[in-house]
Amino acid sequence: MVEMLEVDLCVIGGGSGGLSVAAGASQMGAKTALFERGKMGGDCLNYGCVPSKALLAAGHAAAHYGHSGTFGVEGGPARVAFDKVNDHVHGVIAGIAPHDSVERFQDLGVNVIQESASFTGPREITGSDGTRVRARRFIVATGSSPAVPPIPGLDGVDYLTNETVFLLRECPNHLIVVGGGPIGLEMAQAHRRLGARVTVLEALEIIGPDDRELAAVVRARLVKEGVEIHEGTAVQSVEKTEDGVAAIVERDGAPHRIVGSHILVAAGRRPNLDGLDLEAAGVEYSRKGIDVDARLRSSNKRIFAIGDVAGSYQFTHVAGYHAGIVIRNALFRLPAKVNYNAVPWVTYTDPELANVGLSEAKAREQFGDAVRVVTASFEEIDRARAEHRTEGFIKVVTGKRGRILGAGIVGYHAGELLQPWILAISQKMKIGAMAGIIAPYPTMGEINKRAAGNYYTPSLFSDRTRRVVRLLARLG
Numbered sequence: 323m324v325e326m327l328e329v330d331l332c333v334i335g336g337g338s339g340g341l342s343v344a345a346g347a348s349q350m351g352a353k354t355a356l357f358e359r360g361k362m363g364g365d366c367l368n369y370g371c372v373p374s375k376a377l378l379a380a381g382h383a384a385a386h387y388g389h390s391g392t393f394g395v396e397g398g399p400a401r402v403a404f405d406k407v408n409d410h411v412h413g414v415i416a417g418i419a420p421h422d423s424v425e426r427f428q429d430l431g432v433n434v435i436q437e438s439a440s441f442t443g444p445r446e447i448t449g450s451d452g453t454r455v456r457a458r459r460f461i462v463a464t465g466s467s468p469a470v471p472p473i474p475g476l477d478g479v480d481y482l483t484n485e486t487v488f489l490l491r492e493c494p495n496h497l498i499v500v501g502g503g504p505i506g507l508e509m510a511q512a513h514r515r516l517g518a519r520v521t522v523l524e525a526l527e528i529i530g531p532d533d534r535e536l537a538a539v540v541r542a543r544l545v546k547e548g549v550e551i552h553e554g555t556a557v558q559s560v561e562k563t564e565d566g567v568a569a570i571v572e573r574d575g576a577p578h579r580i581v582g583s584h585i586l587v588a589a590g591r592r593p594n595l596d597g598l599d600l601e602a603a604g605v606e607y608s609r610k611g612i613d614v615d616a617r618l619r620s621s622n623k624r625i626f627a628i629g630d631v632a633g634s635y636q637f638t639h640v641a642g643y644h645a646g647i648v649i650r651n652a653l654f655r656l657p658a659k660v661n662y663n664a665v666p667w668v669t670y671t672d673p674e675l676a677n678v679g680l681s682e683a684k685a686r687e688q689f690g691d692a693v694r695v696v697t698a699s700f701e702e703i704d705r706a707r708a709e710h711r712t713e714g715f716i717k718v719v720t721g722k723r724g725r726i727l728g729a730g731i732v733g734y735h736a737g738e739l740l741q742p743w744i745l746a747i748s749q750k751m752k753i754g755a756m757a758g759i760i761a762p763y764p765t766m767g768e769i770n771k772r773a774a775g776n777y778y779t780p781s782l783f784s785d786r787t788r789r790v791v792r793l794l795a796r797l798g
Contacts, residue, residue: 337364679728
């Protein structure tokens with residue numbers, strides 16, 4: 323008979339969120355067990371954030387290598403060795419992996435069980451090799467996987483997802499990308515810069531949830547670099563060809579055949595729920611994930627869900643945020659609740675597109691005429707001119723009395739430049755706080771102060787201000 327392991331906290335899933343909970347709980351004195359059936363580090367380390375940004379970095383290097391003439395530095399076109407690019411990507415993963423390894427977490431006092439797990443009751447789970455665990459609290463952090471749409475013929479071709487695209491050792495001749503979200507566009511630009519012909523097929527609009535004016539800047543750059551983008555274009559079917567794959571789409575009411583060497587499916591994500599036997603634990607769920615309350619508790623209050631499987635924002639940084647909420651609830655019995663008002667998200671194309679808070683459209687839906695929008699262009703920023711990085715702009719959305727409701731930036735390192743606005747929104751600050759900062763000169767970050775200052779331009783240079791200035795002048 324297999325002995326029952328009794329712990330305070332049991333985490334299912336060794337991705338970003340699960341590892342954060344396990345490490346924190348164990349170091350705070352809780353007896354902790356962690357189930358992970360695959361690679362430690364989960365999707366982010368092995369198939370998502372880390373390899374995608376490493377590949378993007380290689381693409382950036384290739385793009386800049388032969389385009390330095392504007393600085394008076396002449397160089398030839400980039401020569402890409404795609405196998406070495408792949409080595410770079412996996413070298414980055416290997417460099418980070420020890421931080422997420424089984425050995426490190428065992429050293430932290432976590433009982434790491436390398437098995438899949440399923441619930442056998444409201445307070446008990448069993449591993450695939452028979453390990454049984456009873457815990458006071460459970461954390462489901464199983465993440466998500468690529469959603470594969472039911473396209474006829476897709477199962478008959480060797481399609482790529484984010485879990486397999488980073489295994490390529492040769493550059494695709496023509497990469498067809500199904501899906502124009504962040505993953506699809508990032509991979510499209512990276513592969514285009516590394517030598518592939520790329521076609522993006524999006525059923526609706528690329529990066530649909532984002533502000534259309536900001537998204538248009540990204541679209542224009544990708545098209546300029548040679549990425550073919552077809553919006554409002556659903557894939558009707560897929561078929562294998564002698565040299566690769568063909569996607570059949572409808573265009574102008576007639577079928578059109580797009581032939582490529584590879585096809586990448588980047589059409590969203592689905593929560594990893596298979597095999598958990600949530601019914602046995604009394605946990606309610608849907609196709610979006612596990613149903614949770616503001617404290618991230620499921621219908622079984624001893625079981626929490628965090629990250630992608632919790633059905634909210636599918637970002638690594640949100641999983642990390644969830645981890646902090648759950649530790650306060652599960653370990654300290656504090657009624658901590660999630661607040662998504664200041665959740666940022668970034669599409670890491672070049673230029674980057676970064677957002678936090680409400681878009682202009684969403685803000686107008688909620689607050690109507692109280693909304694004011696201010697913008698500033700990178701063309702106004704001296705550092706951007708010095709770096710030939712004048713593409714893009716910032717848009718800040720404010721409400722009554724200048725309270726900051728949202729911000730979006732499209733431009734060089736937009737994700738870094740967004741961070742003051744995240745703080746501002748989380749702390750319910752007004753735009754005057756940003757206008758009053760002293761920004762070092764010359765920096766790209768001056769665009770934040772410039773946009774905030776533009777909020778006051780209509781009143782500062784108004785007829786009323788002129789009259790006040792003239793009156794004060796007459797008074798000596």
